[in-house]
Amino acid sequence: DAKTTQPPSMDCAEGRAANLPCNHSTISGNEYVYWYRQIHSQGPQYIIHGLKNNETNEMASLIITEDRKSSTLILPHATLRDTAVYYCIVRVVRGAAGNKLTFGGGTRVLVKP
Amino acid sequence: GAGVSQSPRYKVAKRGQDVALRCDPISGHVSLFWYQQALGQGPEFLTYFQNEAQLDKSGLPSDRFFAERPEGSVSTLKIQRTQQEDSAVYLCASSPYRIPTPGDTQYFGPGTRLTVL
Numbered sequence: 001d002a003k004t005t006q007p008p009s010m011d012c013a014e015g016r017a018a019n020l021p022c023n024h025s026t027i028s029g030n031e032y033v034y035w036y037r038q039i040h041s042q043g044p045q046y047i048i049h050g051l052k053n054n055e056t057n058e059m060a061s062l063i064i065t066e067d068r069k070s071s072t073l074i075l076p077h078a079t080l081r082d083t084a085v086y087y088c089i090v091r092v093v094r095g096a097a098g099n100k101l102t103f104g105g106g107t108r109v110l111v112k113p
Numbered sequence: 114g115a116g117v118s119q120s121p122r123y124k125v126a127k128r129g130q131d132v133a134l135r136c137d138p139i140s141g142h143v144s145l146f147w148y149q150q151a152l153g154q155g156p157e158f159l160t161y162f163q164n165e166a167q168l169d170k171s172g173l174p175s176d177r178f179f180a181e182r183p184e185g186s187v188s189t190l191k192i193q194r195t196q197q198e199d200s201a202v203y204l205c206a207s208s209p210y211r212i213p214t215p216g217d218t219q220y221f222g223p224g225t226r227l228t229v230l
Contacts, residue, residue, distance in 0.1 A: 032215065041223070042221075042223055042224075043117070043204050043206070043221025043222050043223055043224055044156065044204070044206075044219075044221045045221065046218040046219065046220070049216065049218075051215075085155075087155060091213075092213075093213040093214065093215045093217070094213055095213070096169060096171075098212060098213025099158075099161045099168065099169045099212050099213065100146070100158035100161065100169070100172070101148075101156070101158065101219060102158070103155030103156050103157070104155055105154070105155060106155055
């Protein structure tokens with residue numbers, strides 16, 4: 001799986017949009033971008049995924065650049081409950097390598113009132 | 114509905130003891146995963162089951178680690194002769210999908226925190 005690079009931490013203001021960047025410059029054509037988050041003392045939680053088109057769901061939006069070498073997770077209106085570690089994961093969805101999620105260090109997001 | 118549950122939530126073991134960690138996946142989920150998360154790190158894959166078949170155990174760190182899912186539902190991760198380096202949170206996840214499938218997602222339990230003294 002391609003490796004990802006994320007800033008180790010970031011702060012954002014409650015009620016504002018939070019934009020979380022992720023670099024995955026070695027991504028290949030059959031690899032998807034997944035985002036999970038992990039709130040303190042809980043297991044990771046799925047947020048969103050995409051291949052090349054931008055995606056939106058009730059939790060967030062995912063913007064993938066045209067060359068697919070980077071992406072941004074957008075939390076449109078951050079709340080205090082969004083404080084968590086956010087993981088950007090690049091994953092091939094076939095074969096044995098697709099059996100697992102490969103987590104990096106993630107971005108520790110602190111939402112401040 | 115009920116999510117993935119794990120028990121015990123906390124386990125303290127003396128070095129050399131055997132431990133067994135239980136995972137109850139979401140009912141009907143085909144796929145089940147175990148991950149290990151060291152303090153301050155992201156989770157690392159240990160093993161994957163599809164129903165009762167263990168299809169991938171490439172992440173198990175040594176032959177002291179053994180996982181089973183005999184009836185395709187509940188799973189147990191067993192660690193024999195525990196060492197201090199085994200101290201971590203052990204996460205279980207399940208999925209309704211046969212992995213891998215585009216769009217598949219994994220639902221994680223809260224984890225078992227193992228401390229080996």
